[in-house]
Amino acid sequence: MRSDLESKKTAGLTRRQLLGTGAVAGATLTLTGMVNAAPREMPESWDEEVDVVVIGTGFAGLAAAYEATKAGASVALLEKMRTPGGNSIINGGVISAAGSPEQAEQGIEDGPDAMYSDMLKAGLGLNHPQLARKVAEESAAIVQWTIDELGVAYRGMVHMGGHAVPRSYATAAGSGSGIVIPQLEKLAELGIEPRTGTLLKHLIRDEDGRVKGVEVQVGYRFPDADSGDPVKIKARRAVVLATGGFGNDVDYRMMQDPRLTGELDTTNHPGATSEALREAMNIGGSLIQPSWIQLGPWTSPDERGFGLAPHFVQGVAAAYGLWIETTTGQRFVNEMADRKTRADAIIAAGNKVIAFCDAGGFEKAKTAPGAKLDRLMESGVLKEYASLEEMAAAYEVPLDALQETIATFNASVAAGEDSEMGRYMQADQFAIENAPYYAVRLLPKIHHTMGGIAINTEAQALDVTNSEPIPGLYVAGEAAGGVHGASRLGSCAIADCLVFGRIAGRNAAAEESWD
């Protein structure tokens, strides 16, 4: 695999996982009264005609629009928000590739089977096997495609929690914008610009069962349901739904999991709401696994949204420091485990948990690109303590228990194996012993909704009545369900979105026109 990797050292890069982006969405919004259940009839006339309508401008929607356009289809690319990119543009920008040349160079044995196995382990076996396998099988090729076709720059391979081996690539940009912006640029070269402020109101499904167009509100101002003017767009070949998840929709997520109240924060952008998913179900799309909603384990209660904490928490405190329960002073989870394991463990500990490192860890953090330590310290999310005693006092941690925890871990470091939690031991792991100490409080936040519309490996939406494809409707990305089962393995979202987004775009363009 050719690449723009700046570095091929693995161990030194693990701290670069999950870089924060600053773009944060805290507000939770309810969109009711936007849709109605009355049967839709085919309109007498259309305001516009294209071959393919793509709804959503995250990784999946942009990939679909690109492939459809390249295949010769005319494309309308719709986005309800004022700016394109959805959750994708603020995501961590890390993508898995199983069996890459870089891995081979570093002597890391890997391949789709191993990645598939890790995905199913994180997903508790609830993944739809053929969908998860497709992502694993296409992962190395899709990263290569981002390099060759989009010109995406990566800064190195990283080791994400829950993966058996290092197999993930971090964008040089430090976030999903490193992929979304090249996608937008390539589309602009083809003459396709996202139509922002355009809300999907209705999918129009004809009596013959085929989806033939959409009714949208042009000039929509999120979240004002009544804003904008209705426009009907005929889709001669197909509609691609790439409208993302519903992590920021309190009412809908509470229907599927009543524990996830508005009190909880989310890493999602404000537009991660349910109305497009509801409309897809309303015209016969089959909903699967909606009550599996992932919480990210690396976020802090001391800032809103994704924030800046995850970089320090995952890349430094999880890789070189420790996560401890403040009431006991003890470790409570493998700090490099998958997201669900860690988030569940934090919640089980009553959210009384800190992630910390010593001066050695802080040195690591300083040299990591995109660390933004100054801003983390300034905002008070990351705190410095002159001594272990001072840190223990600040969080009311029993000091003797904390000292014992550190001693046990340091013995593991000397032995080269984590006797307590079986954590992957960094090649350059050091004993935790030098003041000052640095700590972040942890609180899981809603991150990804695993459920969505059922699809097959051709990204065709499946009908709720008979599980057969709905003619003219494709779904890709977080709006589709089944790829990730109970819990998505970190760094598998971008591969999922790009693989199925491209498939959806190609297949949509290849449909015969019904007109």
Add this chain to the structure above:
Amino acid sequence: MRSDLESKKTAGLTRRQLLGTGAVAGATLTLTGMVNAAPREMPESWDEEVDVVVIGTGFAGLAAAYEATKAGASVALLEKMRTPGGNSIINGGVISAAGSPEQAEQGIEDGPDAMYSDMLKAGLGLNHPQLARKVAEESAAIVQWTIDELGVAYRGMVHMGGHAVPRSYATAAGSGSGIVIPQLEKLAELGIEPRTGTLLKHLIRDEDGRVKGVEVQVGYRFPDADSGDPVKIKARRAVVLATGGFGNDVDYRMMQDPRLTGELDTTNHPGATSEALREAMNIGGSLIQPSWIQLGPWTSPDERGFGLAPHFVQGVAAAYGLWIETTTGQRFVNEMADRKTRADAIIAAGNKVIAFCDAGGFEKAKTAPGAKLDRLMESGVLKEYASLEEMAAAYEVPLDALQETIATFNASVAAGEDSEMGRYMQADQFAIENAPYYAVRLLPKIHHTMGGIAINTEAQALDVTNSEPIPGLYVAGEAAGGVHGASRLGSCAIADCLVFGRIAGRNAAAEESWD
């Protein structure tokens, strides 16, 4: 509470939980091609008109038909199978009542809050709070109603796994038939007979959003999708959907949880398939929490379906004996824990698990009504071993570990408290020490689907587009979602079905006629 309880002793009754019924459904069937996604139009004419159409003849459907008829509505009561009763008639026949006079007499403090708390604990907090609370609050009154109104006979109060205190009543009949048959009789007195062999094909929802009738196949022979003749029935007031769960629908359950393949057995009757649920979604019903599917922990791989093993396993081996992992010879779960805890533990042990008791336990089993020990022994599901050594050899259990496990438990018996697993200790618990020994192999089977159509406390179905009630459509029983969250607490199904079935029937009859 007046009642027909034969006994008011609690401890002696715990073995009577979850009596098997013999009626077993092993076949798994796929019903595709039965429905289509084309929009429905109002028919030009109807073949028949009633006030209320009730679909399904389990606890919920029968309760709805009864209340609607008593309220003066004309009712069509439809059942797709050849005989009425669905899963209800073969269910264990145990129903919870929190805060009953019997509990007060026995000095057991209890009430709706405690039952609600147990339901949410078993449900992992995913229960819709207002639905679970409704069942808990109405539970004592609903048991009293079965006695006063239906003349149901109970044989005593039992202590079900996952309940903090004994609060469940076992029918004298030993199964749900003890309630279903009186329900059918009371309906017959009112002139209502279930129309068997009548399959729901379509719910007819008008452009104004109201459900106004059904299209059915009369003369349907399960599972032949093409059998029978189409008949359209107008529902002037409302339709009540009480069509049960989808535990016996391999394709649909695998969409929601791919682990639940056709290799797994189920306690459900063959008609527990998804087509009515799919049709409810097709006309706009909102699906919630479908991937939570409960496995019963007390079933055996050596017989089909619910079988006879659960009586021995729950009432004798869990209450007086032990459940052990055969590879280690150790206990692995509190044998009286909730269903999910126990089923998950058995699966985690690779299904290499037996439930056993000694001669003392077998004596208990002999005196328990409905034990059917002869049939269990004859069929080879329950096996007798002349010595502990012989039993250990039969399942390749390490003998010394098994002996240590028993010694530890016997010490707990002497101390009056289970030091290992915190199991509720029976008042007449004895040391396990006397040959012969009796054992059953355990294998969890699919038992209850927690997910279904979202409803409110008035049993109104909620629309997927806006979570508002769908005019003219009520859902009750296993077809509705949310009451039980991630996992249903044992003995809460009948209360759920009767409470919401009665509400649905009363409300359906009280709707204004649209005609």
